[in-house]
Amino acid sequence: MIITLIQIVRFVSRALMLLVIADVVLSFFMSPWHTIRMTLDRIVGPMLAPIRKVVPPLGMVDLSPLILIILIQVVEYLIIQLLVSLL
Numbered sequence: 001m002i003i004t005l006i007q008i009v010r011f012v013s014r015a016l017m018l019l020v021i022a023d024v025v026l027s028f029f030m031s032p033w034h035t036i037r038m039t040l041d042r043i044v045g046p047m048l049a050p051i052r053k054v055v056p057p058l059g060m061v062d063l064s065p066l067i068l069i070i071l072i073q074v075v076e077y078l079i080i081q082l083l084v085s086l087l
Contacts, residue, residue: 013076024065
């Protein structure tokens with residue numbers, strides 16, 4: 001049961017990271033009004049908003065997606081360690 005939960009946590013973590021990366025990459029090529037971009041922004045935007053309030057962009061570079069990916073990895077690690085300790 002716990003091993004299944006660990007696999008689910010890893011899957012969700014990887015999926016979120018891929019969504020963040022896809023949002024960043026597509027922001028260079030697609031219009032902000034494109035359906036795919038709007039959908040990704042609705043998913044990723046609420047996670048990036050609190051980070052953007054704290055970390056301002058450095059010129060033209062927005063570091064909030066990188067910080068979000070690091071936070072996703074940290075939360076994944078902590079949840080997995082908690083689940084492993086329950087074994």
